[in-house]
Amino acid sequence: SYELTQPPSVSVSPGQTARITCSGDALPKQYAYWYQQKPGQAPVLVIYKDSERPSGIPERFSGSSSGTTVTLTISGVQAEDEADYYCQSADSSGTPVFGGGTKLTVL
Amino acid sequence: EVQLVESGGGLVKPGGSLRLSCAASGFTFSSYSMNWVRQAPGKGLEWVSSISSSSSYIYYADSVKGRFTISRDNAKNSLYLQMNSLRAEDTAVYYCARDQKDFDQHYFDYWGQGTLVTVSS
Numbered sequence: 001s002y003e004l005t006q007p008p009s010v011s012v013s014p015g016q017t018a019r020i021t022c023s024g025d026a027l028p029k030q031y032a033y034w035y036q037q038k039p040g041q042a043p044v045l046v047i048y049k050d051s052e053r054p055s056g057i058p059e060r061f062s063g064s065s066s067g068t069t070v071t072l073t074i075s076g077v078q079a080e081d082e083a084d085y086y087c088q089s090a091d092s093s094g095t096p097v098f099g100g101g102t103k104l105t106v107l
Numbered sequence: 108e109v110q111l112v113e114s115g116g117g118l119v120k121p122g123g124s125l126r127l128s129c130a131a132s133g134f135t136f137s138s139y140s141m142n143w144v145r146q147a148p149g150k151g152l153e154w155v156s157s158i159s160s161s162s163s164y165i166y167y168a169d170s171v172k173g174r175f176t177i178s179r180d181n182a183k184n185s186l187y188l189q190m191n192s193l194r195a196e197d198t199a200v201y202y203c204a205r206d207q208k209d210f211d212q213h214y215f216d217y218w219g220q221g222t223l224v225t226v227s228s
Contacts, residue, residue: 033214035152042202042218043152049209054216086152090212095166096142096154 002026002091004099011105018074020102022087025068032070033088034063036081037101043086047072074104082106109133109217111203116222123193123226129186129203129219137181140164140206142215143188145199145224153199156188157206157213171197193226200224 004024012018022032032050035043045054047063050070060075074081087099115127129141143155156167156177165177176189186203200223204215 031209031212031214035215042220043215044218045214045216048207048214048216088152088214094211094213095168096157096213096215098152098154101151 006099006102009103013107018077020072022099023069030089034072035086036083038083111219113203113219113222116224118225124191127188131184136184141186142204144202147199198226
């Protein structure tokens, strides 16, 4: 089955830049999406179509794609950005697939 | 404002059944495909099932195929998940999520708060 690989954890200090990667063989041909999930809350879409930002999502959230890796970048990290982040794409049949998630810790 | 409110979760014994509901408001429900996504305690997200706007197209994850049935009632702005032959590994928070589509690729732009299903004897 198709897998998306994320690092389990990323730590940054407030004001620094956090980069969370997601790797998958099909990513050169498929879009990636990113969700933020805070403890006890539902996921929130923060990036769609690799690099587009939904309305209401702060500009410090951005996405990029290069080959088999997509990256969520959070510039000027704030304490409120501490959360789990999940990438999502699709396998060859179009079935949605999530990465394992990355816990972002703001030191 | 888009709102999705799940209900129907609870404690059920292995082999038992449960029916989840999702009440939608704030958008034209009949125009959107809908999904169920689950999250086991302390684990990641897993897509479970999707249904097109007119119920013409229905898909399931292999892990639930043959046991779960997704349905919807556009007149009631409601989405359902009938879960039969439940197993311990079905224990999770179940989220209702609105579908969006880029070409042939689906993603989830709004999520409910989830309902917890616990399968245990």
